[in-house]
Amino acid sequence: FFNLNHLTRFFSFFQIRTLGMLRSRFESLPGAFNNYLIPVEKNEQTKKKGILKATFSRKFDKSASSKEKEAAKFAQMWNEIISSFREEDLISDREKNLLLVPYGADPDLVDLIQWPPFLLASKIPIALDMAKDSKDKDRELKKRMSTDNYMRCAIRECYLSFKSIINLLVLGEREKKVINDIFTIVDAHIAEGNLTTEFNMSALPSLHEQFVQLIDYLLKNKKEDKDQVVIVLLNMLEVVTRDIMEDEIPTLLDSSHGGTYGKDEGMTPLDQRDTYFGELNFPVPVTPKTEAWKEKIRRLHLLLTEK
Template sequence: MLRSRFEAIPTAFGKHLVPRHGSQPKRREREKEDKNLHIDKFSDIWNAFIISLRDEDLINNRERDLLIVPSSAGDTSVFQWPPFLLASKIPIALDMAKSVKKRDEELRKRINQDPYTFYAVIECYETLLNILYSLMAETSDKKVVDRIRESLEDSIERQSLVREFRLDELPQLSAKFDKLLTLLLKTEEEHDTTIKTQIANLLQDTMEIITQDIMKNGQGILKDENRDNQLFANLNLDSIKDEAWREKCVRLQLLLTTKESAIYVPTNLEARRRITFFANSLFMKMPRAPQVRSMMSFR
């Protein structure tokens, strides 16, 4: 029930529990407002509710991460739904990409058939770019990522992605990013010189896979005669101290690696009962919440 109705829950929350301000908007504008403008308010309440379940030990850490709406919502061009709605979508999309051999339109059509697959693909791409750029301390390293990104987006625009990229190599790339995220999520104390070297080597391997194994015309991207040092030799790891950044890495790793459906999350029956009650309560008939200044005094 939760999966099928979750997209409507923020709207119901905004409709019944968030007061409107100013004059009443037109119906179409009001519907858009209910759908979009109150999602951030709903996210705060939803996350507090999920965290309370974890505090009572009704769900484990993985289930909490699958159910929570990220605090970094807004970092991508699509809304970041809880990972339990997007679970297994990336592995499925990778299988789709492997099976498409001729036309971009076929791949686009398959991905767009399921909105959550589309959301997951866009979010993973944009989040990966965000994380990679945050790690780059050298302009020359950023230029490498720029060239790859420009080549990819240009091929998508020209509908030549399938012809110019070996999409059957994407699972190998996904595995590399999984290893990278695992290293990045190690505690700050564990980030010694050895770990930093491992991250740099992994980034180098990843870029070689992209430019040599996946891109058919990417052999020259890593070549730079003006480079003074090795690729990714100087990294900016200050981001690992930021909790929101680490949360972003955890979420991305979940999207990349969760292959089974999260239909039975959470597994605890009491947690499921509370979530169902919370969701159903938002669809009860109730008067709309008034503005605070319009409420009667308790005195």
């Protein structure tokens, strides 16, 4: 379909000479890319050719719009090019992972564009740094999110992926109820636009640290790490309910402990919560969908840690 000479001419034509230029022009690439490098089908020759906004991770089917078809073609071709760069040792494994577009649609990320990680690199660390001081920077953070589409996409993808992973791992009914209550409260504050002012966001870096540890264990997916996964989940639950949510704790504890504990008493001591997360879907069973799961975890790790 292509050769490096064609690709070089393509990038030169659009004056793409640096990674920064690629970032700034990436949204306009799919339409131009398809027009320049991919032969136009006969039934599409009379259609107007235009620049489109990339909509990756959309399944390709007969009912897909022309834009979705172009995006699907571009994603496939782009990944083939990036993979060929790696095969020819022009880029490293890390660079390849940063440049790849997700191969398949993620059902947990409906209507969310999954940009290549290099476009989202550093967005989560920056957002975390701003959020932990949100009492002073709330307006600045909201302004940044309203103008920075990549940051907004990175935050949404990480949050939705976090929900998906936790719901997949946790099997116990009691734990599921507490977790669902937490997500319901968080979603309500997101909808109201007051998440950063109602919660103690200074503890968010601690939650981020625990989540990265969880992702590390999921990447390894080893049975002998199950106890460590339980500890990480307990730590995450404690950070969220005790440190971040604060005023919401009585409601959660009433619903999960029958009203035994109050806010001043805090969470149940760790040594009394040994039955928490006793039922876990870990290690994650190997199935035909395992590769998609691994890709999701690898991508999430990049979004959470890349600076």
